[in-house]
Amino acid sequence: MKVTSMKRRLLIGSIAALPLLQTLPARAAASKVHVYKNRSCGCCTAWVEHLKTAGFAVDVTETDDTAAVRKRHGMPERLAGCHTGVVEGYVLEGHVPAADVKRLLAAKPQAVGLAVPGMPVGSPGMEYGDRKDPYKVILVDRKGRETVFASYPG
Known part of the structure; x- marks a missing residue:
């Protein structure tokens, strides 16, 4: 009798979790x-x-011309990094921290995207021991205006 009761609880719990599981592919x-x-x-x-x-799920395309990718997606060349990402219509130029990408996606501003110009030591992917140089994450709006989205003091 206990086995039947446990199976029933497992079945009911599984059915209750089904709506949550259905949202996972959309979120991913x-x-x-x-x-x-x-x-x-x-x-x-x-x-x-x-x-x-x-x-994040990530697809990678290898290219020798990231400048063409930046131009195609509307990111100014003066904010160039060494790679370009695209997520939900936003451009991510350079070593943008994942936390800032998540904040961008939650806020959904009218913008081209985020950029970390150059290759600042200590930014994600540019770790070098304990060294951390200061840098800013720049938000580029659709008119090309730049504002500081986040600052990292180093």
Whole structure:
């Protein structure tokens, strides 16, 4: 009799969890980042791993011309990093922390995306021991205006 009762509880619990399970594929699809990077760049690969560790699904396209990708997606060249990501219509240029990507996706501003210009030491994928240089994450709106989205003091 106890076995039947346990099976019944398991069945009822499974049925109750079904609506939650049905939302998982939509959430996973909504957080897929497509990264364009040079095939030989180790820091780009490290940034991809940073995103995966933070829960993002990541597709990678290797290219020798990330400038063309930036231009196609509307990210100004002056904010160039060493790779470009695209997620839910937003551009991620350079070593943008995953936490800032999540905040961007939650806020959904009218913007081109986020950029971390250059390759600042200590940013995700650019770790070098305990060294952390200060850097800013820049939000680029659709008119090309730039505002500081996040600051990292180093």
